[in-house]
Amino acid sequence: MLDEATINQLSGKFIVGTLIFIRVSALFFVGPIFSHSSVQPTVKIALSIILAIMMTTAFGSQQPSVDLHLWVLTGLAFKELLIGAALGFAMNMIFHAVRFAGGLLDFDIGFQTALLFDQNADVPTLIGELKNMITLMIFLGLNGHHFMIEAIFASIRAVPLAEFAVTESTITIIVRLVTTVTIIAIKLAAPVLLSLFIMNVSLALLSRVxxxxNIFTLSLQFKIIVGLIVLFVTMPLFFVITKSAMLTFQNEAFAVVMALNPKR
Structure with a gap:
């Protein structure tokens, strides 16, 4: 039979594994790729369990040095959920920026007109979905899925299981992330938006001459033609901005995790 010391050790590892599982699963449910609705929840949970087992063998000694009452364990579980969700949120910001930029372009070009008939329909915009798929390929090409796993391991080292604090620097970084998303979205959409603005001014002058x-009918056709031409001509610029932004958000993801450690 197992002695009391062995039972305590196994129960401690089980608690550590459960807390790590919560952090990993929160990342998979919020972060890029795995948070998509096409990925079944069973797949996310299975991957989380596998990673949690691997990480428990590496960080099994990080047992919380507190009295493990039910309310304490509940607080620790909620803390792990926040850390994993914050990490996934930071990694997913580039995709939010790309979809935001695509929505701006769809609205200005006119592709979003069909969606205005049902405001409650959760239908992705055309250009937004195209840019999102391209961003996903860039993410995989930069080994972003490997970075997600590395980030989880790094988060355990940076923020141990029993340590957590939301400080002023944490709020500052999150606000900076949201601001950066808006700036990047405007950068991605700026060439097309500027071209369409110049075209609208030209058509307005033409209507006076x-x-x-029927300038209104012509403008609908010209918007689509000019918008698509500028969109594909500036596609190399989209790759450059997206790649740079992706690396920026990876660094910001680590910054968010580091800011959650009260000792730093």
């Missing part, structure tokens, strides 16, 4: 022309 030749009022007999």
């Amino acid at each position: 030749a009022p007999q022309l």
Whole structure:
């Protein structure tokens, strides 16, 4: 039979494994790729269990040095949930920026007109979905999925299981993330938006010179043609900005985790 010391050791490892599982699963449910609805919850949970087992063998000695009452364990579980979700949120910001930029372009070009008939429909915008798929390929090409696993291991080292604090620096980093998303979205959409603005001004002047022309009908066609041409001509710029932003958000993800450690 197992003695009391062995039972305590096994129960401690089980608690550590459970807390790590909560952190990993929160990342998979919020972070890029795995948070997509096409990935079944069973797949996310299975991957979380596998990673939790691997990480428990590496960090099994990080047993919380507190009295493990039910309310304490509940607080620790909630803390792990927040850390994993914060890490996944920071990693997913580049995809939010790309979808935001795509939504701006769809609205200005006119592709979003069909969606205005049902405001409650959860239908992705055309250009937003295209840019999102391209960003996903860039993410995989930069080994972003490997970075997710590395980030989880690094988060355990940076923020042990019993340590957690939301400080002023944490709030500052989160606000900076949201601001960066807006800036990157505007950068991605700026070439097309500027081209369409110039075209609209030109058509407005043309309507003053030749009022007999149906400028409104012509503008709908010209918006689509000019928008798509500029979109594909500036695609190399999209790759450069997206790659740079992705590396920035990876660094910000680590910064978010480090800011959650009260000792730093």
